[in-house]
Every structure is written in structure tokens, then in C-alpha cells.
Amino acid sequence: MLFSKHPRTVYANAPAHEVICQFRFPTILTINEREPAALQEAIREDFPQFARKEDAAPPQVEGLGGPNPQVRQQKAVSNYHFVSADNLWKINLTQNFLALSTLRYTGWEEFARELDRPLAEFIRIYKPAYFERVGLQYVNILSREKLALQGTPWSELITPAYLGPLSEPDVREEDVINCGMDLQCKLDSSSVAKIHAGPGRLRGNRPDAPEGDPEVKFIFDMDLSMGGQVDCKLSAGAMETLHAHATELFEGAVTDALRAAMQPE
Template sequence: MRLKQWDRVRYTKNPLVEVVAQVRFPRVLEIDDQLPSDFQRALRQDYPLLEVQEETLAVMIGQGPNKMMADDLPRRTTVYHFIAPDRVWRISLASEFLALTCTNYEKWEDFRPRMMVGLETVAKLYPIIYWTRLGLRYRDLINRENIGLTNVSWRELLAPFLLGATIADPLIEDDSIPETDVLAAQSYVSFQLEDCVLGLRHGIVRKEQNGDSSAYQIDADFYLDNQIARFDLDAIKRHLDRFHANAGAVFRGCIQERLHDALDPQPISS
């Protein structure tokens, strides 16, 4: 599937709450068995803070649609989070992946170089030959109160394919569910794009701190999966650039002109 292309913009009222890039690779026992002190030393200037997290990974049995979860075979892994002083940026390293997370994303030209530094460092220090999954995820949370659209219905702000018949237009009497009665609604759809797969999760979310108000989440995950590809940094960079180009097109295609204008778009060069 080919996405419609839009002019590239930066939103002054940016709804992005998180951007994550991740590369998965065959398990490197050295990261499990030894503290990644050389990795920390290489990144310490930009990421001086460290948090260590223990996670349990599920073990999958079989392949394809018949694979099953082996709940009785959990495996523990340690994730090292190297964090910038402002805590906006975080590089995470585990025996099977490297990830970069940003919680105050402004532009791709800031994000990609940081991801490439992490990749160059891990490639230099560890015997990683292949990657098995490459992903880039953009999570937007649209809060109408923050952009002066408190009393505007979602149907006036979002593309019709997102809402379907779930939420009624308050001006139309029909059998749809009134928006104020929808406590939460989440949908997931997967698309095969020209150069990757898109997993799109979207829907209404309500948070206790928002009282009775609701926000709309658009969570777009672009990835290449289930393959063994050479750990070629130039090729990985090209894939990430294509994911990024798709991300802007997907978000713009999910919103209507009124919401686009309310987010205060500013043109930027490609």
C-alpha cells in the first residue's frame, strides 16, 4: 500500500508523547553475563544517569500461526537504561535489543543521530552480525482541552475511518453511541506498506487525572520483522528514514483539517 504524501510540518502544539526506535538481534550472552561498562563509558557524556530493570520474557514455541506461549518457561533479562540529565532521552540496552526513547520529540534531525550513535556503539563493542526486527513507533495523544477544542466532537477532528460508527455525531439522531457515553474504545489494524508493516492502534482513552474528559490516542508502529538481515548501519539508517517519512503521512491522514490547523503547523524542509 502506498501512502499519500503531505508537506512536512512541525506542530507547535505537538501531540507526540513518545517516540521509540528499536533494533532487535540474536541474544548476546556477553550483555547478560557482564556489566556493559564500556557501553556506559562511551555514552556517559550525553547519558550520565543509569537505571537497571529486570524483565521477564515470554518464550514462544513453534512458528507461524500455530506458535504458542510457554508460560511455564519464563526467562529473566536485564535492561540497562542510560538516561540524559533532562530525562527526555533514554537509550536502553539488553541482550536482545537496543532502543532509543524520546518523550519530548521535536524533529527527526535530532532523533536519528542519537539512534545511530547507539547503534554504532553497540556494533563496535559486541559481536552482533544480524538484526531480526527493526521498528520505529510514534505515539500521539490528542487532548482537545489543550488546543482550544473542548466542545468539538471527534468526528469533526479525526478521519472517518478511525471512528467508524462507534461515536455518534451529537447533531444526528441515530443508533450510534453518544460520544459522552464512550468510556474507552481501542482498535488495532495492521497494514502492509511498500517498504514495511504498519501496526496502527488507536482509540479513545480516559484518565483519572482528566476527570470526565477524554483524549484520542494514535499509536503508529512501523517495522520490519521475522528476518535475519546483516547489521549494516547504512541500511538500518535508510530503513529508519523511510519509517519516519511514513509516520508523518499516517498521522496527517488520520486527522482532519480543523485539527491540523489547531495544532499550529509550521513548515519545515524535507
């Protein structure tokens, strides 16, 4: 089962490691040319820290197919960072997108509240024509140690659709060196999901992963998006729609045993 109608549940031990939403819009050159002082002033109470980084732009090939094609290096893209005092929430702004990310996801309501002002102020100040893409990504990391499930096979915690060979009774988990599932599917007429699922070890550069962490965790990464020309007035509704799809996908991936271990509130 990919989609579940299980009621939306808030879990005390929710596995969301990082949550990111992004709004892509047609290029606004003034963002790259002038620092966004007006936006900073509007959100500085919640995001007091500021930094500017220069992201390298891919080179552009001119005259491709002709006798003398030329590669021209493009101007770097300014990436403005507005960060909360506790470093757990971050706004990113470039000439092509606005994004909010957090490493402390406690629930959709808080995430939506943190998004409200930056999104509204961005629309007020820069007046984008529309959003080309609205995206919502959940990076879920399931730790059996954290959930006191040591020794419980993934086949009892994750539904077969995301396990592949690990769901087969004659496959021993410890014998599988690498096993991952990648899926891209339509959610409705304008929304799609890209999902990666599978066991693995965290890289040492993650904030919660000490170097040499030996535990094999289960990664369930959902990247949902809505394309087309999304009216700015409908952007919050678009995000709500993606969140509803994410809930059905997540609940379709976990078993009742895992739900119990995550402690429904």
C-alpha cells in the first residue's frame, strides 16, 4: 500500500530529521543585485542571523552545433541566509527561489506558522508573477535504537512496497549489502512525488550523526512538488495539498508496530 487513509497522527518520536519547503519563481534579477534589506527587516525578529553566499552558476554554451561553440561562465548567484537564533530554522532566498527548512520539526502547524510571515513578506516586496514550482520535502530517518526496537527486522516496521527484497522471508537483513527503492509517481493532476527509501548509515557531517555511527537506519525521503503556474494567492493552499499527500504516503509506509513505537499523542 502506497497511500493510507489512516488518520493523521502526531507522534512523540516522529522521525522527521529535516523538512524543507521551496517556492520557485521566474528570475527576479534585483534579488541578485541588491541585498534584501526590506525582507530582512520584516522577518528579523524570527530570523536575526544573516549571511550571504555566492553559488556558482553552471556555464552557458553559446553557438552549440555551430563551428565555434563558446563556453561562457555565468555570474554567481547570491544565496541569502536568514537563520533563527537557535540555528534550527533557515530561510534561503535567491533570484529563483525562496525556501524554509528546519532541523526541529514538531508538527505541520508550527512549520506553517514559521512560513507564513516570510512567504507573505516576500510576495509583498518582490511581487513574483507566479510560482513555477511549489515543493515540500520530508527527510525521515528511522532509528531502531532511538525507538527501543533493536533486533526488530525492517519487515515488521516498514510496509513491503518500500522494502523490495527485504520483505521476502528467505532474505536475511544482515546479508543485504545495499537495498534501496526509488519511486516517482503522480499524486493528482498537478502534483508528483519522488521517494527514496532504504536502509543505510548516516554520513558523519549530519548534526545528529557522530563520526563512525554504526547503526543502520531506514531513510524515507519524500520530495513532493506542484508544478505549472501557481498563483501566489494560492501558494499556501498548494503547500497544504502537498502536506496532505505526504501524510497519506508516510502512513502508507509504516506498520502499526512502528506507529506504536513512535508513540501517538
